[in-house]
Amino acid sequence: MVGTLPPVTTVPLPRRPRDPSDHARHWYENELGWPTVPGSPPGLRLGVHFDVLDMPAEAGRAALRHLAPGSPVALQGDRMRLLVAAGSAEELPGVLAWLEWGxxxxxxxxxxxxxxxDAPEPPGARRLPPGLPGAPQGAAVWLRPPEPGCEVEASLPTLSALGGGGGAPDLVRLVDTVATHCHRLRLRRLSVQPLAFS
Incomplete structure (x- = not known):
């Protein structure tokens, strides 16, 4: 009599620890519908739902008053990123020239x-305090986070001629304000530098 072998039990492979960027990607893709690129931190694809104006945070603070309350704003280090309507990046050089800032x-x-x-951590995400091992240095954070379920694109600055109007802030006014404050910041920085005499 041939003995029967006991049934083979398979043991599942150990699970990898969940990558923290998976939570962020899930939030951006499923809650907001924004396409991402894998990484740590994940990247947000620009030009699909929005473009970004990037400036010194000090200059960007003045622009906040021109934005609708629901307009997302991110900080990364000493840089501020204002989300603007998709297609605005192509318009910036022309707007700056028209405003005589070119x-x-x-x-x-x-x-x-x-x-x-870089995708900022979603609101409410658990972060390690700066200085601890594993804490990201200079990571992007939301100053004004996007709200799931809200039509973010409708609140983004755009050119009025391109269908802005409504409640969307005017891109030209925003760019003029930001350019003015970028120039003032530049002049202030130049005035504190010592003069070089040969």
Missing amino acids: ALALDLTATGEGGLM
Whole structure:
């Protein structure tokens, strides 16, 4: 009589610890409908739902009064990122030229289609305090986070001629304010530098 073998029991492989960026990607993709790129932190694809104006945080603070309350704003280090309507990055050089800021070197850039932005941690995410091992240094954070379920794109600054109007802030006024404060900041920084005499 041939003995029967006991049934084979398979043991599942140990689970990998969940990557913290998975939570962020899930929030952006499923709660907001924003496409992301894997990574730690994940990247937000620009030019799909919004473009980004990037400037010194000090200059960007003045622009906040021109934004609708629901307009998302991110900080990363000493940089502020204002979300603006998709397609605005292409318009920035023309708007700056029209406002007569085009000839000056401003610390103001716009990134749109094909660009990426580090995804700030979703609101309420558990973060390690700065200085502890594993805590991200200079990580992006939301100053004004987007709200799931709200039509974020409707509150973003846009050119009035391109269908802005409604409750959306005007991109031209926003850019003029930001350019003015970027220029003032630049002049202030230049005035504190010692003069070089040869």
